[in-house]
Amino acid sequence: MQFEHVGSSPRIHPDAVIAATAVISGDVTIGAGCQVLHGAVITSEGGPITLGEYVIVMENALIRATSANAVHIGDHVLVGPMASISGATIADEVFLATGTRIFNGARIGERSEVRINAVVHLRTVLPADSVVPIGWVAVGDPVLVLPAERHEEIWAAQRELDFPGYVFGLDRETPDLMVQLTERYGTSLARHAGDRRID
Template sequence: MLYEHLGARPRIHDTAVVAPTAVISGDVEIGAGCQILHGAVITAEGGPITLGAHVIVMENALIRATAANAVHIGAHTLIGTLTSIAGATVGEEVFFASGARIFNGALVGARCEVRVNAIVHRRAVLPEGTVVPIGWVAVGDPVQLLSPDREAEIAAAQPDLDFPGHVFGVDRDTPDLMVQLTERYGSSLARHAGDVLVPDTREGR
């Protein structure tokens, strides 16, 4: 299903294939030969999304851009089932295994591998060819790769990330943080009430 959001419609190459249960919303450009499988959601929430040629987005994956962080996915990248990519820039020929999580402002270099349930944290920078092992966490620039049992080291990297401030515009020390966060974010998401379902007018569709 294709939706116009905030006045922008998805632009899909004639040779791309989008499953009927996938959702493509807003300022999204999908390149030649891409495959978007069932249940995938690609949604431009105020920032653009670009998929290069021959990107594969597997079932139930999520790609989301924000006003603060656009998304670019390089050619010949495979995005596994249940993977989530929010506001990140990804090079060519990258492999995201099932359940990988890529957060706002991350830069993932060409030919990286982010394995099952691994996390690339906000603003982490993965040099070309980096492998993030199963379940591990990539943090920082220069990047640190940490196993999930190293909680203290992962936590030590968190305050500088300022996830609430950067993504939602709310100071982490606000006493009613979740009240402010949900109200601001909810107001932004409510703009989808005006979305318009648009037909896929590509040749042969």
């Protein structure tokens, strides 16, 4: 299913194959040889999304751009089932395994692997040929790659990256943080009320 969102429609190369149950919304460009499988969602929430050539987006993956963070995915990238990419740049020949999470402002270098259920956190930079092991967390620039049980070290680096400030423009110490966050984000997402199906 393809949708026009806030005046922008997807641009899909004629060689790309998009499953009937995939959702492509807004300012999205999909290159030659791409495959977008069933249940995948590629949605532009104010910023553009570009998929290079021969990108495979597997079942139930989510790719989302924001007004502050576009998404660029290079050539020959595999986005595994249930993976999530939000406002990140992915270089050529990257493997993102099942259940990976890539957050806003992250940059992943060429030929890197982010393995099953691993996380690349907000504004983290992975150099070329990096590996994030199964279930581990990459955080920061320069990057730390740590197992989940080292939460205190992950949190120390993550706190400095300021997720609520960077993504939502809100101070973490705001007493009603979740009230403001959900109201602000909900207002932004409500722009989909005017979307128009174009296929």
